[in-house]
Amino acid sequence: MYTIAGGVFGVKPLKQKLIIGIGVYETAEVYGMEKLEDNSDCVICLSNKRNTMVMPCKHICLCNECADVLSNNKSDCPICRIRIQEFSIIQGK
Ligand SMILES: [Zn+2]
Ligand SMILES: [Zn+2]
Numbered sequence: 001m002y003t004i005a006g007g008v009f010g011v012k013p014l015k016q017k018l019i020i021g022i023g024v025y026e027t028a029e030v031y032g033m034e035k036l037e038d039n040s041d042c043v044i045c046l047s048n049k050r051n052t053m054v055m056p057c058k059h060i061c062l063c064n065e066c067a068d069v070l071s072n073n074k075s076d077c078p079i080c081r082i083r084i085q086e087f088s089i090i091q092g093k
Contacts, residue, residue: 042066043078053088054079064089 042048048063059079062070067087076083 044070051090053090054082054084055086055088057082060090062087 040050042050042063042065043061044066045063048065050060050063052062052064052067053060054062054067054077057077057080059077061077061079064087067089070084071087074084
């Protein structure tokens with residue numbers, strides 16, 4: 001009796017925490033996608049429009065001018081810090 005009651009009680013808060021954790025992740029991801037599809041500014045200079053995708057992580061976070069600078073410096077992606085291998089210019093609207 002005591003053991004069953006304690007077990008149920010112990011599992012419930014754990015499950016709740018897990019669901020909250022996943023919810024936060026999903027919200028952050030969707031928000032990020034929306035921001036990228038919007039005409040957001042470059043994360044480096046904050047003035048030009050983003051039009052360059054970082055490979056291999058496919059983050060669209062740079063303008064072509066900053067991509068040019070980063071390619072000379074062999075930099076990491078400013079979003080996920082993965083080593084940039086190449087840039088792909090997006091032809092935007
Ligand atoms: Zn820029
Ligand atoms: Zn990235």
